[in-house]
Amino acid sequence: MSAHTLTAAKKPQPFSLGDWWSRNQRKVIPYIFLAPFLLSFAIFTVYPAGVALFLSFQRTRGFQQAEQGGGVVLEYKGWANYERLLTKDKRFREAMINGAEFWLGTLLVQMPLALAVALALNSPNIRFRVLGRLAFFAPYITSAVVVGWIFRFVYDQNFGWMNSALAQMGIEGPAWIRDVNFVMPSLIILGLWTWVGFNSLFFLAGLQNVPDDLKEAARIDGASTIRVFWHITIPFLRPVFVFVVVTGGIGSFSLFSQPYLLLDFPNTGPFDSGLFPLMYLYDMGFLNIRMGYASAIGYILTVVILIITGMQLLLFRLWKV
Amino acid sequence: MFNSERKSAMGASRVNILSMNTIVLVGVLLCAIPFVYMISASFRREGDLYKLPVTVYPREWTMHNFHTLFDKTEYVRWYGNTIFTASIRTVVGVYLAALAGAAFAKYEFRFKRFFFFLVLATLTLPFHMLLIPLFLLMRDFGWVDNYLAIIVPGMVNAFNIFLMRQYIESVPGELMDAARIDGASEIGMFHRIILPLVRPALGVVGILTFVWTWNDFLWPLVVLHDDAKYLLSNGIATMDGPYEVETGAIMAGSFLATLPIIIIFILMQRQIIAGLTQGAIRG
Numbered sequence: 001m002s003a004h005t006l007t008a009a010k011k012p013q014p015f016s017l018g019d020w021w022s023r024n025q026r027k028v029i030p031y032i033f034l035a036p037f038l039l040s041f042a043i044f045t046v047y048p049a050g051v052a053l054f055l056s057f058q059r060t061r062g063f064q065q066a067e068q069g070g071g072v073v074l075e076y077k078g079w080a081n082y083e084r085l086l087t088k089d090k091r092f093r094e095a096m097i098n099g100a101e102f103w104l105g106t107l108l109v110q111m112p113l114a115l116a117v118a119l120a121l122n123s124p125n126i127r128f129r130v131l132g133r134l135a136f137f138a139p140y141i142t143s144a145v146v147v148g149w150i151f152r153f154v155y156d157q158n159f160g161w162m163n164s165a166l167a168q169m170g171i172e173g174p175a176w177i178r179d180v181n182f183v184m185p186s187l188i189i190l191g192l193w194t195w196v197g198f199n200s201l202f203f204l205a206g207l208q209n210v211p212d213d214l215k216e217a218a219r220i221d222g223a224s225t226i227r228v229f230w231h232i233t234i235p236f237l238r239p240v241f242v243f244v245v246v247t248g249g250i251g252s253f254s255l256f257s258q259p260y261l262l263l264d265f266p267n268t269g270p271f272d273s274g275l276f277p278l279m280y281l282y283d284m285g286f287l288n289i290r291m292g293y294a295s296a297i298g299y300i301l302t303v304v305i306l307i308i309t310g311m312q313l314l315l316f317r318l319w320k321v
Numbered sequence: 322m323f324n325s326e327r328k329s330a331m332g333a334s335r336v337n338i339l340s341m342n343t344i345v346l347v348g349v350l351l352c353a354i355p356f357v358y359m360i361s362a363s364f365r366r367e368g369d370l371y372k373l374p375v376t377v378y379p380r381e382w383t384m385h386n387f388h389t390l391f392d393k394t395e396y397v398r399w400y401g402n403t404i405f406t407a408s409i410r411t412v413v414g415v416y417l418a419a420l421a422g423a424a425f426a427k428y429e430f431r432f433k434r435f436f437f438f439l440v441l442a443t444l445t446l447p448f449h450m451l452l453i454p455l456f457l458l459m460r461d462f463g464w465v466d467n468y469l470a471i472i473v474p475g476m477v478n479a480f481n482i483f484l485m486r487q488y489i490e491s492v493p494g495e496l497m498d499a500a501r502i503d504g505a506s507e508i509g510m511f512h513r514i515i516l517p518l519v520r521p522a523l524g525v526v527g528i529l530t531f532v533w534t535w536n537d538f539l540w541p542l543v544v545l546h547d548d549a550k551y552l553l554s555n556g557i558a559t560m561d562g563p564y565e566v567e568t569g570a571i572m573a574g575s576f577l578a579t580l581p582i583i584i585i586f587i588l589m590q591r592q593i594i595a596g597l598t599q600g601a602i603r604g
Contacts, residue, residue, distance in 0.1 A: 022506075026428070029507040033424035034436060036417045040477040041439060045446075048454035055453065120344040127342055128349060133590060135349040138356065141582050143536040145554045146575040150355045153362065153568055161358055164375040197352055205598035246445075254447045257538040261558060278449055278539070285453045286543065298450035305447060 056081055056299050058292035072291060081296035092297065094272045095280045096253075096304070098184065102276075103252035103308075105188035106195075111244060113196045115237075118203030136197025144194075148261020151190045152177065155262075177263055183273035190258055195251075199244050206240035207233065242316050249308045253301060254278050277301045359579075362572035363387070370568055386569035387577075394564045395549055396574055399556035402468075403578075406552065407534040410472045415527045417477045422485025423515050427497065443479040449539060456543050470544040471534070471552070481526045484596060488522035489515055525596030528589055532582055553578045 021028075058074040059081070085092050121132055139147065154161050155176035163173030174182045210233050218228050256278040259268070266283065268275035277297065285294030357377065362370055363386055365379040372380075390396045424430070425437055455474060464470035492515055500510050516523070538554040545551055548559070557574050560566050586593060 025507050026501075027430065030424035030428035030430040030433075033420040033428075033511075037421045037440070037477045037482060038436070040474070041443065044455065044458075044474045045443060045451065048451040048458060051454035051457065052451060116344065117348050120341040120348075123337070123341045125338045125341075126345055128345055130590075132345045132349055133594065134587060135352040137586060137590065137594065138583060139352055141532055141536070141586055142356075142579050143538070143554055143557075143575075143582075145536075145538050145558045146359070146579055147355075149557065149571055149575055150359050153572075154355060154358055159371045159373070159375055161354065161375060193352065193355065197348070201594055202598050205594070250445070250447060254449055256449070257554075260538075264561075278452075281449075281452060282539070282543075286456075291453050291457070294453050298453065302447060302450040306445075309445060 052295040052298055055292045056296035060290050060292060063289075072289060074292065077292070081293050082300065085293075085296055085300060091272055091275065092277075092280060095275045095277045098273070098275060099253040099255070099277055101184050102187060102191065102255060103249055105184070106191060106248040106252050107245065109188065110192055110196055110199065110248065111241075113192065114199035114244070115203050117196060117200035118207055121200065121204050122207045133201070136200060138197075139194045140198035142194075144257035145261055147190065147194060148258045151186070151193075151258075152262050152264070155186055177269065177274070180270040180273045183263070183269040187255075187259060187262065187274060190262065194258075195248075199248075202240050202244055203237060206237045210236040238316065238319070242313070245312050245316075246309055249312060250305055253305050253308075256282070356579075359572045359576050362569050363576045364573075365569050367567045367569060386567070386573035389566055389570040390573050390577075393566060394556070394560060394570075394574075395551070396556065396577075398549060399551050399553045400577070402550065403535060403553040406468045406471045407531050409468075410476060410534050411527050411531045413472070414476050414478060414481060414530045415523050418481035418485045418526055419489070419516060419519070419523065420511070421477065421482045422487075422489045423511055425482070425486040426489035427492065427494065427515070440479045440482050444483065448475070452539070452543060459544050465544055466547045466550050467544075468550075471537075471541060475540070478530065481530060484526055485519070485522060488519045492518050521592060522596070524589070525592050528585055528593060529596065532585070535578075535582060 055074075057076060057078060059077040061073045061075040063072060117136065120126065121129065126132070155163075157163060157173070157175045157178065160173075160176070162176065166173040176182050176186045215228050215232055218232060219225075223231070253276075255276045259265070259274045259276055260279060263269045263274045265279060266287065268279060278301070281294050281297040281301070284290045284297060361377060361379060364382045364384070366381070366383055366385055369380050421440075425433065425440075459465055459470045459474075462469075464473075496514055497510055500514060505513070536554060537552075538558065541552045541555050542558070545555060548556070551559075553574075557571065557578060560571050560574060
């Protein structure tokens with residue numbers, strides 16, 4: 001490339017595109033490489049985000065005649081959609097609370113279990129490492145639709161495997177997805193099954209990054225196993241915690257396919273006990289054709305997710321050991 | 322005294338090994354049970370499934386459900402549709418992610434940091450908040466019931482760009498400089514140096530894209546309305562509706578839909594897990 005610039009500097013030549021290209025391609029090519037991403041970002045993210053913002057201030061007033069295209073007639077309503085969602089809409093509140101409950105379940109049950117499984121998989125003398133990896137990962141790569149179906153049958157009050165297993169232990173199982181108190185536990189158990197193994201593989205990868213000689217040195221200095229775990233292993237796992245917690249938060253509030261199938265949408269469980277924000281968005285936007293209202297749901301949901309993610313990242317920043 | 326201490330340490334570790342193995346084994350069993358249910362139900366008649374006491378194995382094995390699946394539903398067609406769209410999206414998606422990854426890994430240019438911030442931003446933003454406007458856009462494009470709606474919008478995936486960038490960073494810059502001196506073009510280098518050197522990464526990103534497309538449900542639900550156009554996920558989700566098929570057939574359909582994904586995973590598990598976990602650990 002420097003050879004080209006040198007000759008070009010010596011004798012000025014008439015402009016030629018080929019020449020210009022061979023001199024400048026290294027500067028131009030990254031933009032060309034990035035063009036598909038930037039185009040797709042503009043068309044499928046920025047533009048729709050703008051449309052959603054516009055729609056979220058509108059209300060569906062009616063429908064055009066078929067000759068006119070059969071589209072939706074909109075009417076500007078200001079902040080009405082947001083106001084209604086945040087103050088009056090009980091279904092929306094229920095959906096957000098359900099998302100939060102599922103998120104709590106994820107944090108309090110799923111994460112400790114995943115860490116325990118990872119520690120077990122990481123200990124020497126484990127027999128079924130390959131089998132374990134397969135078994136723990138398989139639920140994650142199984143379609144959520146399939147998972148939802150399987151659990152709908154497994155939770156069947158009379159013929160499901162869940163209650164037959166409980167009956168073996170002398171416990172009379174509940175109606176699970178038909179009992180208002182058990183819909184959320186049903187979903188959390190489904191979530192555990194899907195994600196504990198998956199998250200444990202992240203913890204496992206993190207554990208394998210903890211230098212052995214550091215732990216060894218601490219142990220020689222007389223540190224107990226628990227102290228080594230708390231002061232060396234856990235800090236090394238920090239990035240994994242960040243990842244697992246943040247993706248868990250986003251995932252809990254955007255849960256859709258699993259409850260959709262499990263509860264047989266448009267059913268959402270007794271008293272909306274299995275209604276999640278995205279299900280409500282889908283319900284409003286596509287079943288009730290209230291596109292504006294649904295767009296406002298999308299925005300509130302996004303803001304909530306961003307706030308939660310931000311809070312989590314902030315907490316992790318404070319946790320510098 | 323020294324001796325007794327050593328003994329107790331060894332005893333503890335033996336208990337430890339046993340309990341660790343137990344945890345893993347119980348975990349494996351719990352993970353397997355729903356799959357066992359699925360497979361077992363695929364080979365049963367409805368009467369056998371809904372009969373007490375509940376049994377793990379079919380009382381009588383039958384292929385009845387698979388016949389229902391192939392004769393009464395469009396299952397074969399859904400399967401073909403899914404293979405077709407997932408394959409195209411994978412090939413194009415991997416190529417485009419590699420292009421963007423190469424730009425971030427191997428070039429200096431203005432706005433690089435800003436563009437990379439955009440990639441990270443799309444990683445954290447839930448795509449589903451744009452469900453309504455994206456659907457309207459697809460309608461304006463005339464892409465409802467068209468596979469372009471499945472293939473194009475999510476084609477350039479931020480996570481894939483992120484992964485490709487990490488892999489392409491390991492391609493030695495000297496190799497590229499040497500090629501430049503020999504007069505290679507930048508595009509030529511991408512195809513003849515970068516792509517061959519990161520072939521394993523292309524495989525990982527490709528498989529992840531394929532599996533995600535194979536399993537995606539909400540977006541196909543929104544843009545595909547004609548049941549002949551359905552992908553497997555929509556098809557299986559609606560099987561209790563218009564087709565009125567039984568539990569066994571739904572499980573048979575689920576089983577056949579899960580099989581290729583599990584097989585791919587068995588063949589490539591080491592690479593897939595490494596690819597997925599890499600980004601998280603570097604943080």
